[in-house]
Amino acid sequence: MAASIPATRPADSLPITRFNSVVVRFRRLATTGLIAALGAHLAFVVLFWLLDVWLLVAFNVFSVMLYALCLTGMRFPVLRPVTLVLAWLEIIAHAGIATLALGAASGFHYLLLALVPLVYIDPRGHSLTRLVGLLVLTGLFAGLELISILHDPWFPLAEKTLTWLRVGNGILCFAALGTLINVYARTSRQSERDLRNMAATDLLTGLRNRRSLTDEARLLAAERQSEARQLAVILVDLDHFKQLNDRYGHAFGDQVLADTARLMNRTMRPSDSVARWGGEEFLILLTDADLDRAICVAERVRESIAAQTFRSDEGQTLSITATLGVTEWRGNEEFEASVSRADDALYLGKKNGRDRVEVAKP
Template sequence: MPPVVREEPARDQAPGVSVAVLRELQSLQGTGDQILDALVPRARLLQLEAGQQLLRRGEPNLRVYIVVSGLLRVELDDSPLAHIERGETVGELSLLAGSAATATVAAEERTQLLVLDEETFWWLAESSHEFSVGLLVRLAKRLRSNNDAVQENIALRRQFEQAALSDPLTGFRNRRWLDQTLPRIIQRHLHASEPLCIAMMDIDHFKQVNDAYGHAAGDAVLLQVGRLVRANLRPADFAARVGGEEFVLVFPQTSMPGAISAAERLREAIAGAAFDYDGGALPQVTVSLGLVELERSANPLELLARADGALYAAKQSGRNRTEWPGRDGSGPKLNPDR
């Protein structure tokens, strides 16, 4: 980030600035020549090159700047908010509030500024009714404009954050969302002593579909699997696509028997569905699932590793299958009511 411009020591007058030039500036229009004559020796000039900063958000400011020539850019979190043109002022909000600058201001191009220190600013405001009224009008407009820009910026940021946490193809949450959210889900269930199950699901022989029919056909399979997942999970359940053909299913407030029933219902729905692409039928698509239940000592990485191990067992057992701890022994049975 470019350094804040350090101003030169104040001079006895602002060289190159005449009453005629000041009279043309929007913020000083209507101010009498006598006041402008007295302003010239009180004010001074500051010149910025393109890209140099005038104000930095969060840093103190006790000056008001009037743009004599050039253009300033107002930024919030590196996002442009507005531009300040010739004759307009900047810095008055922080000076009036006695607070730090609320945004960063930098030169869009080579810019010349008239600098009013705090004492000069208040002298001008008391001496010129026109300057004071114009300042109030500009402040009201700027506050309104800044508020609209901030709200738009917040909305855009939320959209970007939403996009960053979602898989663009299926619309499911992605791995980043899972990494951020699963620890909170686990802690909530542990705190409430409620059951929680996680399933790792993988589309069987997905690479063969891509190799034989192309990646567009593979995307069509992913979309159709996604629709079947949505149709067969409860509204309270979560699904995240965490790899090419790999998904994580989260079953909140669900013990192992209920999760087994949910996983098997989904597996059977996918195995029984007809898949197609571009008007032609595709081979049967099946999925394998590895299902585990939350334990008191588990953390997200351990839970996902156990689910991945169960998924591997399902693949090794022939695919199109759901595996869970104790399936072939004294483990939980299916719950037909889930």
């Protein structure tokens, strides 16, 4: 089934797409974190070589190779969960071994704090998993502190050196926490915007829904009190749409609705609004437009709809017409009253033969 206008995204894919966008952002964050970790461990190789702590030199060489492997694994969806688990385990092992080797005064156990946001930032995580992850990290952090008190470090360093290490690890931890929290905040704000858009959008056509346009009309009604703006309403109904649905199927009918919606949306000015009003009905709200302009717009929309062509599964070329009811939104009347008048005009247009623009009687 093909149409003369490219298909819109299916309605049921929109929530999935928005969820996937969150997952994609999380994956990009994880990849960026792996690159940063690889660079940090390269620096640690040089640092511990200068400090003559060969155990940590060897461990960080191993970590560099592990992160390089993890970056390769991130390219394959099936390997990503394993890759992230390996990165987690490396951070925990690095914090533990470095703390045992140099003592808690070196601050390497601070690295565990950077994992706390990751417990919550994954959109696929569960409450119990997050609680267990937080308890495990808390236990490891406290345990490393206690072990350092009870046992001397394997490689004692000068106090000044330990201070610089602690300050550096603290800065590293704060940078990681700040980055993660910033990404999480941005993702949350984007998710809120997506939810607001979903609540105001008809998922099939991508147009505003009835509730959204009604809310906008009420705002315009308040504005026109002081600005004396002219407003007009056009109600659009596709002719014989039920027969088209019954003959060619609902999937084809949905495609006709989606393509027609896109066509009307392109016809309007940025200041005008188009909404799916219900079923095969659409409502156009024109701002700064008198009745003559509204009639011109309605005729242009009617002609554009009639010019569309669609191809059915049987290879038959089809077109569809529309009947439109036009009225001015008068003075201080309720928006619903003008819509009702446009609906009366639309009914009269249907009665008079369809495929026409009918103007509401004064």
